[in-house]
Amino acid sequence: MMKKGYYTKIAGLGMFLLVLVAFQNYSKAGNENFPEVKFISENKSILELADFDPNDLDEKQWQHLGFSSKQIATILNYKKIVGGKFTSKEQFRKCFAISAEKFAELEPYLALPENNKEAASGNFKSFEKKTITVSGKFNPDHYSAEDWIKMGFSEKQADAILKYKSYLGGSFVSKEKFKECFIISGENFQKISPYLILPENTPANFNKYSKNFKTEKTKILYHTFDPNILDLEGWKSFGFSEKQAQTIINYRDRNLKGSFKNLEDIQKCFVISAEKFEEMKPFIKLSSVQNNENQKHETKQQEKTDFSKVDLNAITFKQLIEFGFDEKAAGSLIGFRKKLGGFVNKEQILTTYNIDPELTQKLLSTAQLNTSNVQKYTLTEAPEEWLKNHPYFKYSADRIIYYRITNPDDRKIWKYLKLKPEYETRMRLYTK
Structure with a gap:
């Protein structure tokens, strides 16, 4: 009997230990840091944006806005759930496939009222859809922004269409590719399609990155x-x-x-x-x-040559050679000055590649610098070509062009750029 009681106690203690171990494992599992669930991120290679109605977009057009196939399926299903149509920006933002970052990028271009209250009341800025008029058959590859505007598109939309053509490699290639431009709604494509001088389908060998793909020569x-x-x-x-x-x-x-x-x-x-x-x-x-x-x-x-009377913004290649510069240094200085559109201060000249600092310092202490003819712009007015070619602006050019579309205010653009102080200081030398 004593042995039986002893073994019973041992068995009971064993069961207790098993329960205790199981509970500890459960507790650990409850505290375990499981991998964070992340949604598929958007494709960052987004095209130039312009005002658009998200209700007009098909799968291909959503894809060109940078969304993955899974995200697109979610967006289209969500549209069905809310009644087959997005009625406001607020409603569009609630779709979980659209991140806060992506919504902030698209929001200024959405042709929708801010919220459902505005949509119901009608007290919001109306995005009037202009009538598209086509006069006859045409090759869209030859159309300028002005031509698209005459057809009925807005200035921003015309610019976005041209950027899309550039994205394709300089040609719309086919009606199929033309249709994928997110600016072209299904309704407008049906209207334009019969007049397009383009093949119906995209050639099998098409690759927008291939230099061997030949488009029609102008x-x-x-x-x-x-x-x-x-x-x-x-x-x-x-x-x-x-x-x-x-x-x-x-x-x-x-x-x-x-x-x-x-x-x-x-x-x-x-x-x-x-x-x-x-x-x-x-x-x-x-x-x-x-x-x-x-x-x-x-x-x-x-x-x-009397170098005390020479303007550093007008000094010639031969005058630099005469002063003692070698051809490489003289060419670098003239080339750098041309890219800048003229020097604003003498310190800039010392940053020129291939020059002899001591000889250059001697020139700077001798010659004059007239800055009256140096072209300066505000960020909102600066031509795109100037921004993209200027040594101080070219790395921020695309962002400046993007921000000023919806924020034509220099102070806001400077704030959004978030530049290093030394970069901003250089850029401000050439802004009004």
Whole structure:
């Protein structure tokens, strides 16, 4: 009997220990840090935005706004749940597939009232949908912003359509791709589609990142021109991209010290293909004789240069050579000045690459600096091309262009940019 009681106690103690261990494991599990659930993040490569009605968008158009397939399915299901139509920004924001960050990005462009109360009362800014008018068959690849505006799109929408074309690689490619532009509603696509001079379907070999994919060439209307005075827009009008045009100008101004001396100089520029050169050749008129006379005149003047009277914003390549700069340093200084649009203070000149600091300091203490002709802009007025090419602004250009669409206030834009103090200081040298 005693043995039986002893074993009974041992068994009871064992059961107690098992229960205790199980409880401890349960407690640990309750305190365990499980992995945080995260929704699929949006694609950051968003296109240029413009006012749009989210009720008009199909799956492809949501995709081009940066949403994943799962997020799009959730958004479209949510739209069905709320009655088949988003009635306000407030309602749209409640869709859990749209993060707070994404909503903040899209909110200024949503053609919806702020909340359901405004929607019911009708006391909100109405986003009137303009009538789209098509006069006849056309190739959308050849349309400018002005052409899209004439058709009935707003200025912002026209700009967004052109940005979408650029995103595709410079051509709409097909009606299928054209339809995917989120600015083009289903209703407007049905109206425009019969007039589009585009294939119905996207070619199987299409890749917007492929340089080998060829789109229809625009016929270039050449005219007699002097390559030594042709500016960026002039080269672009001959079919060169903006980067190619800038490369040609840099080649002329830096490598050739300001002018093409003969046709061979033009032919040697690596962005001008042999085929392109032959196209342009009959229209090229070099003012070589006049250039040589000007150079001789400059040389005579430089022999007697009084550098105390020279303006650093006008000093020439040859004058820098005369002062003691080598060709590389002189070219760098002239090139940097041109990119800036002129120096605002002498300290900037010391940041030029390839220069001798001591020799440059000597020049700065001798020569004058006239800043009266340096172009300055407000952030809201600065041309896009200027922002994207200026050494101090080009890295913030896209954000400035984005912010000023809905916030045309320089103080707010500076605040949104959140720049390092030294970067902002440099940029403010060229703003009003």
